[in-house]
Amino acid sequence: MKIILNIWRQKNSSSPGKMVRYELDKVNEHMSFLEMLDVLNEDLARKGEDPVAFEHDCREGICGCCGFMVNGIAHGPERSTTVCQLHMRHFRDGDELWLEPFRAKAFPVIKDLVVDRSAFDRVIAAGGYISINTGSAPEANSIPVERQRADRAMDAAACIGCGACVAACPNASASLFVSAKIAHLGLLPQGEPERDRRAVRMVLKMTEEGFGYCTNTGECEAICPKGVKIENIARMHRDFTRAVALYREASKAAGAH
Amino acid sequence: MAFQLDARTPSGPLEHRWSKAKQEMKLVSPANRRKYTVIVVGSGLAGGSAAATLGELGYNVKCFSYHDSPRRAHSIGAQGGINAAKNYQNDGDSAYRLFYDTIKGGDFRSRESNVYRLAEVSVDIIDQCVAQGVPFAREYGGTLANRSFGGAQVSRTFYARGQTGQQLLLGCYQALERQVDAGRVRMFHRHEMLDLVVIGGRARGIVTRNLLTGAIDCHVADAVVLATGGYSNVFYLSTNAKACNATAIWRAYKRGAGFGNPCYTQIHPTCIPQSGDYQSKLTLMSESLRNDGRIWVPKKKGDTRNPNEIPEEERDYYLERMYPAFGNLCPRDIASRAAKLMCDQGFGVGPSGRGVYLDFKEAIGRLGRKTIEERYGNLFEMYEQITAEDPYSVPMRIYPAVHYTMGGLWVDYHLQSTIPGLFVLGEANFSDHGANRLGASALMQGLADGYFIAPYTVGHFLAQVKPGGVEAEHAEFRAAKEQVEQRTRRLLSIQGKKTVDDFHRELGKIMWEYCGMARNATGLKHALEKIPEVREEFWHNVNVPGSAEELNQSLEKAGRVADFFELGELTCLDALEREESCGGHFREEHQTEEGEAKRDDERFCHAAVWEYAGEDKPPVRNVEPLQFEFVHLAQRSYK
Ligand code: FES
Numbered sequence: 001m002k003i004i005l006n007i008w009r010q011k012n013s014s015s016p017g018k019m020v021r022y023e024l025d026k027v028n029e030h031m032s033f034l035e036m037l038d039v040l041n042e043d044l045a046r047k048g049e050d051p052v053a054f055e056h057d058c059r060e061g062i063c064g065c066c067g068f069m070v071n072g073i074a075h076g077p078e079r080s081t082t083v084c085q086l087h088m089r090h091f092r093d094g095d096e097l098w099l100e101p102f103r104a105k106a107f108p109v110i111k112d113l114v115v116d117r118s119a120f121d122r123v124i125a126a127g128g129y130i131s132i133n134t135g136s137a138p139e140a141n142s143i144p145v146e147r148q149r150a151d152r153a154m155d156a157a158a159c160i161g162c163g164a165c166v167a168a169c170p171n172a173s174a175s176l177f178v179s180a181k182i183a184h185l186g187l188l189p190q191g192e193p194e195r196d197r198r199a200v201r202m203v204l205k206m207t208e209e210g211f212g213y214c215t216n217t218g219e220c221e222a223i224c225p226k227g228v229k230i231e232n233i234a235r236m237h238r239d240f241t242r243a244v245a246l247y248r249e250a251s252k253a254a255g256a257h
Numbered sequence: 258m259a260f261q262l263d264a265r266t267p268s269g270p271l272e273h274r275w276s277k278a279k280q281e282m283k284l285v286s287p288a289n290r291r292k293y294t295v296i297v298v299g300s301g302l303a304g305g306s307a308a309a310t311l312g313e314l315g316y317n318v319k320c321f322s323y324h325d326s327p328r329r330a331h332s333i334g335a336q337g338g339i340n341a342a343k344n345y346q347n348d349g350d351s352a353y354r355l356f357y358d359t360i361k362g363g364d365f366r367s368r369e370s371n372v373y374r375l376a377e378v379s380v381d382i383i384d385q386c387v388a389q390g391v392p393f394a395r396e397y398g399g400t401l402a403n404r405s406f407g408g409a410q411v412s413r414t415f416y417a418r419g420q421t422g423q424q425l426l427l428g429c430y431q432a433l434e435r436q437v438d439a440g441r442v443r444m445f446h447r448h449e450m451l452d453l454v455v456i457g458g459r460a461r462g463i464v465t466r467n468l469l470t471g472a473i474d475c476h477v478a479d480a481v482v483l484a485t486g487g488y489s490n491v492f493y494l495s496t497n498a499k500a501c502n503a504t505a506i507w508r509a510y511k512r513g514a515g516f517g518n519p520c521y522t523q524i525h526p527t528c529i530p531q532s533g534d535y536q537s538k539l540t541l542m543s544e545s546l547r548n549d550g551r552i553w554v555p556k557k558k559g560d561t562r563n564p565n566e567i568p569e570e571e572r573d574y575y576l577e578r579m580y581p582a583f584g585n586l587c588p589r590d591i592a593s594r595a596a597k598l599m600c601d602q603g604f605g606v607g608p609s610g611r612g613v614y615l616d617f618k619e620a621i622g623r624l625g626r627k628t629i630e631e632r633y634g635n636l637f638e639m640y641e642q643i644t645a646e647d648p649y650s651v652p653m654r655i656y657p658a659v660h661y662t663m664g665g666l667w668v669d670y671h672l673q674s675t676i677p678g679l680f681v682l683g684e685a686n687f688s689d690h691g692a693n694r695l696g697a698s699a700l701m702q703g704l705a706d707g708y709f710i711a712p713y714t715v716g717h718f719l720a721q722v723k724p725g726g727v728e729a730e731h732a733e734f735r736a737a738k739e740q741v742e743q744r745t746r747r748l749l750s751i752q753g754k755k756t757v758d759d760f761h762r763e764l765g766k767i768m769w770e771y772c773g774m775a776r777n778a779t780g781l782k783h784a785l786e787k788i789p790e791v792r793e794e795f796w797h798n799v800n801v802p803g804s805a806e807e808l809n810q811s812l813e814k815a816g817r818v819a820d821f822f823e824l825g826e827l828t829c830l831d832a833l834e835r836e837e838s839c840g841g842h843f844r845e846e847h848q849t850e851e852g853e854a855k856r857d858d859e860r861f862c863h864a865a866v867w868e869y870a871g872e873d874k875p876p877v878r879n880v881e882p883l884q885f886e887f888v889h890l891a892q893r894s895y896k
Contacts, residue, residue, distance in 0.1 A: 012807060030532045032643075038537055038758070045756045045811060050803050053810055055325070057498040059538050061639065062423055063329045078642075085642045110469060111808045118446060121326050125438040129431035130390045134310040134708045135381070137388035141345065144399025154392040154417060157424060161328055185390045 001093035003027045003036065007052055008100045010109055017109065019098070029089040033076065034059060034066065036088055053112040061085040061225060064160030067167070068113040069100040074164035074223045082162065082225045102167035106174070106210040117163045119209040120177060127201035128181040130191050149187050156184040158226040165220035165228075171212030176220035178206050179236035180228045186239060196243035203240045260515050260868055262881045265669040266370040271887050272352070275374040278670065282713055283720035290315035292724040295715060296463055296478040297321070298450045298505050301330030302422075302700060303683025304484030305429040306707030307715075312436030314712060316719075319476060320433070320442055321465060323449040323500060323813075328430045331486060331498040332703060335422025336543035336636065338404060338414035339386075339700040341379040346403050350411040352376040357888060359698060362408040362588050363663070363691020364840035364856060365890050366521070366864070368883060370670055371688050378709040379701050383415055385708055389428035393417050404632075405548055406696040408588040408895075414697045419543055419636045425700055429707075448474075449813065451744075452737045453481065453509045453679065460509075460679035461727050464737045466745070468813065471806040473741050475729040479722060480678045480715055483509060484707065487662035487684035489522065490817075491825045492773070493765020495659040496528055496541040502817035503824050506666050506685050514674040515866040515879065517667035517687030519824065520832035523694055523841045524774050525660030526592035529643055529653075530612040539658040540643055542615070543636055544696040547585045549620035549629065550653070552576050552592070554613050558603040564614055564652045575599060583895040590693045590841045590854070591895060593657035597774050598852070600656070607654045616652035657774060661699060663690040663841065664831075667866045667881070671714035672706060675866075678722075680715055682706035687864065692840025745805050748815045753798030757814045760795045764788065764818070764825055772829050777845040781833040785826065792822040827867055827876060834878060837861045849892075858890050 003024045010017025027036055034056050041051035057065040061082040068083065070076035075083045078090055091097070099113060107115040157180070165176035182199055185191030191198070207213075214233055221230040267274040267281075285293065293316050297308040300322040308320040324330065344350040355376035360367060387393065387401070393415050394402040403412040417424040436442040445465065452464040454475070462477040488503035489495035510516045527542045553572045560567065576595060577584040585592075596613050599605060606612045621629050626649060630637070637648045644654070666674050666681040668688050674681050683703040690698065728734075767787050771780035795818070803809040838847040838854035839861070847855045856862075863880040870877050 028533055028535060031535055032537070035535050035537050039535060042756050042758060045800060045802050046754070048752070048800065048802055051811060053808055057324070057329055057500050058331065058334050059499060060334060060540055061642075062420065063331070063333050063498060065324070065329050080638075081642060085639070087642065087645070089645060114808065117325060121328075121434060121437075121444075121446075124431060125434040129435045130388065131435060132385070132388040132432075133313045134306075134385060134432075134712065137381075137384040140343070140383045140387040141400045143387075145395055146399055147395045147397050150392050150395045153390075154394075154424075157392050157417075157427065158420065160423075161326065184392065188390050188392065190388055191390050 001027050001029065003091060004096040005040065006096070006098045007112070009052070009112055012111055013108055027088055029087070031088045032059065032084060033086040033088065034084050053114045055114050056084055059084040062160060064162040067102060067162040067164055069102065069167065071098050074102065074167040075225055080225055080227055102163055104166045104172035106172065107163060107166060119211070120161050120163065120174070122209060123174065123178055123202055123205045124181065126205035127194070127198040128185070130185060131194060143189050145188060153184050153187040156180045156187070156228060156232055159228050160226055162225065164223050164225060166211065168219040168223040169212065170217055170219065171215055173214045174206050174211040175214035175233045175236065176224065176228055176230065178202050179232035182236045182239055183232040186235070195239060196247055199236065199239035200243045203236065259877060260675050260866060260879045262866060262879060263669060264368060264881060265671055266368065267670070271369065271373045272377070274370050275377055279713055282717040285716050285720045287315055291317050293317060293719045294319065294478045295480050295482060296476055297482045297484060298463065299330070299484035299486065299685070300327035300433065301332035301484065301486060301683065302426055302429055302703035303707045304482065305330065305426070305433045306704050307482055307484060307682055307711045308442050309429065309432040309436050310708055310712045311715065312439070312441035314716070315441065318436070318442040319445060319478065321445045321448045321450055323447060323468060325446055327433055327444070328427060330426060331501050332426045332700065333423045334496070334498060334541070335700050336419045336541065337406065337545035338416035338421045338697040339382070339425065340406065340413050340697045341383045341415060341701065342376055342413060343380050343383060345401060346412045348411045350413050354411065355379060355413065358409050359689070359695060360691065360888055361893055362695040363693050364854065364893055365691065365885065366839050366883065367689055367691035369885060369887055374710070375689050375702060375705050378705045381709055382701060382704045386425055386428050389432060391417060391424045391428045404545055405586060407544055407547060407586045407592070408695040416545065419545070419633060422700055425704065429704070450505045451508065451741045451816070453512045454734050454737050455512050455676055456727055456731060456733050459677050462734065464734070464741050466741070469808050471809070473738055475734040475738055477727055477729050479719055479724050480680065482680045482682060482711060482715065483666070483685050484682040485685045487665065488821070488824055489659045489662055491764070491821045491828065492659040492768045493761050494531065494536060494539050494769070496525060496539050499538060502820070504817050504820045506681070507820040507824055509666060509674065509676070509679060511869050512676065513869065514676050514679060515667035515868055516664070516827065517864050517866050518664040518831065519828040519867065520772070520835055520842050521663035521692045521840065522659060522828070523589060523661040523663060524593040524657045526589055526596055526657050527615060527655045528658035529640065530607055530609060530656040540639065541658070541660060542640060542653065542655060544589070546615060546633060546636065549624070549632070550585065550615040550617050551619060552585055552613055552615055554599045554604040554606060564606070573604070580895045587895045588693060588695060590843070593774055594843060596657055612654040612656045614652035615655045617648060618652070621649065661694055663687065663692060663694055667864065671717065672711055673714065673718065678718060680711055682711055692842055744816070745812065748799070748801050748812060748819070749805060751797065751799050751801065753800050755798050755800060757799060757801065757811055757818050760791065760799060761818045761821070763791050764822060767791070768825050768828070772832050775843050775845050776832050778833060781829050784829045785833065788822060788826045788829065795819065795822065831865055831867065835861055835865065856892070862890070
């Protein structure tokens with residue numbers, strides 16, 4: 001089948017970008033979306049033109065590298081699907097598509113469809129962990145974890161850090177991403193000792209990195225390829241408020257005002 | 258110049274060796290540790306855990322990754338689980354049994370002392386990961402759950418749905434980010450290592466390319482740790498992520514690090530079959546599926562009926578028939594070859610005829626759809642996304658694909674390569690898995706190396722050297738940098754007619770055809786003629802668009818593929834020289850009457866360690882003899 005692609009081309013972070021139109025015949029319905037872009041890139045390379053830069057790695061929907069907007073939707077039209085797992089059978093012959101990078105102040109464009117998502121790492125570094133040095137762990141079965149809790153923690157931990165939630169949010173908020181980590185670790189007894197500190201530090205860092213506030217729009221949950229739930233955000237707000245109210249000293253030390 | 262291969266294995270009873278080695282190790286005092294700089298290349302399970310732990314200990318760590326974040330590393334792709342000899346199921350497991358299964362699974366081609374240590378520290382890994390908040394599956398009583406995996410008769414695999422690698426990696430990534438926040442680890446994202454610098458016989462640093470700006474930089478250290486993964490992408494189509502490459506270990510090889518057993522590659526039996534020429538990679542379906550799925554082909558050749566219409570008595574559950582004791586859970590190499598055999602004989606299914614069924618009907622009937630969903634839901638979803646077929650109602654179609662490389666840089670018991678000060682961890686080294694890796698053992702090895710072994714052995718090395726003493730302006734650094742720049746310029750200047758992928762695909766075809774699941778001397782010799790020809794053409798006819806001073810994904814790929822050509826050739830050479838069959842290395846000339854791998858312990862009970870001899874000179878094959886003091890060398894039997 002034939003697909004018409006309008007792709008955002010931008011040489012680097014300091015040059016302006018623009019949409020460029022490409023026509024692609026010979027698209028096979030079993031191809032993944034990225035395999036279709038491979039075909040386009042091979043054509044461009046053969047012509048000596050600069051191929052379209054996009055990020056990808058595992059192509060199995062797990063590493064979180066891939067992600068861009070397809071017709072204004074992060075990762076494209078299929079629910080619960082990263083763009084690397086999106087297949088061309090979901091499109092029709094002659095479809096015209098618009099591909100753009102994730103847009104958010106905290107995710108500056110690097111080139112074409114590639115953006116800088118390192119803000120996510122910095123938010124994790126601010127407190128998205130359990131402080132346990134190698135070798136100091138107790139026997140694994142010494143702390144039982146209620147099965148449902150473990151399952152809910154796993155639901156939240158399934159986040160792949162792709163950033164689609166930020167791109168989909170009208171406020172470019174990272175609340176779904178941040179809250180998923182806060183919920184994952186906070187639900188487990190192992191994460192309890194640092195629950196307050198974690199919530200305060202991560203939430204403050206998120207704001208500092210230029211992500212917006214959550215206004216309960218719900219776009220993030222709808223778009224999340226891993227089905228991470230918006231209820232995590234409620235939990236994050238609760239943890240944050242509780243920590244700030246109960247432990248003013250501690251939250252001040254963590255950087256709150 | 259031949260290698261002096263001293264494996265530095267301790268003596269004495271197997272179960273005391275690691276404690277003994279640790280007791281004898283020299284220590285760096287806490288106050289002095291920050292004076293030592295350790296470079297860790299790679300931030301997946303092995304590199305990330307090593308960097309985090311070395312940071313916790315107080316060393317000055319610089320960690321490099323070509324990704325935008327350590328959380329992208331391909332360790333994330335591991336689905337099924339991680340082994341540990343906890344014996345929580347009370348089914349008779351022990352460190353010794355895990356050790357024995359691993360040695361046997363590897364077809365008696367690994368070092369006893371290393372493998373025992375791996376089994377021994379496996380239990381600490383689980384403790385560590387649980388404490389980090391890895392959400393392993395649990396029983397209703399709140400204790401940890403286990404599942405079975407191939408090659409074992411006990412249930413010792415810990416798992417987090419079908420995303421175990423992801424969850425372990427996130428635990429390790431979080432530990433790493435904690436050290437970044439504490440200022441003990443400095444991350445260099447989007448930096449690719451392009452050379453190793455050896456000064457005075459010691460690894461003293463690396464040369465990197467900043468993938469965003471193209472800047473080539475020198476980084477000095479007191480020790481260098483490579484944890485850069487395997488080289489399955491030599492085959493072009495594999496289950497590895499697209500960026501997985503061998504450049505770091507290959508450049509280290511060319512600087513004097515021995516390469517162990519490159520021909521030991523693993524073909525995973527349960528992957529989604531290829532659907533077309535445009536295919537960019539293959540997708541693995543976790544081996545854990547073999548717990549409940551039954552593998553079969555129709556008894557009639559070329560049977561194109563809908564699988565659900567083929568009655569029981571017309572199906573051949575060939576693994577259950579051929580290997581009644583282990584059935585669908587026999588080791589990977591055996592299951593893969595059996596699938597190939599069935600398809601070669603014309604029993605294969607699907608449009609290409611290269612596929613077998615993995616059927617859950619019986620399990621769904623026995624356990625209910627909900628249980629199967631809980632166990633494998635995300636894998637089933639992934640299968641459906643890719644194939645548009647619903648595995649709850651139609652059997653999956655699977656076929657083997659290249660998945661893991663047991664070979665890698667040779668290391669001694671301390672995980673040090675033949676270059677002092679250069680340590681190699683995880684899939685990048687050759688240790689522990691012999692000629693075949695058992696399922697759920699890669700995560701175990703990566704984390705054992707990174708959390709529990711390298712922090713001791715690297716410390717022991719550092720305790721014997723003075724910190725610093727070399728600057729980035731040193732002549733060797735400048736020379737290495739110049740070479741890297743030259744090579745980059747050369748790649749960009751060719752401006753030929755074919756793309757990098759054209760060449761990569763061509764190499765992959767040769768490798769899969771002649772150095773894949775079954776190998777023979779004629780084919781390997783042919784490959785050894787073919788590969789240099791294609792490589793020659795690559796250097797004259799490849800087209801790498803763009804420039805060096807920007808994000809240039811074609812340039813990155815070109816450098817990696819250039820190295821794959823050389824490594825592919827060495828792999829074929831190693832496969833040719835090893836005139837026996839063992840584990841993943843199956844030489845058609847060497848098989849038993851039933852078609853099983855036939856080892857030759859008289860001639861090949863050793864690791865082959867290849868030594869680079871210079872451009873246009875054949876590499877030298879050294880050997881490290883393997884001694885078996887504790888296990889009896891037997892022909893593997895899973896019947
Ligand atoms: S490429 Fe890994 S999630 Fe898409």
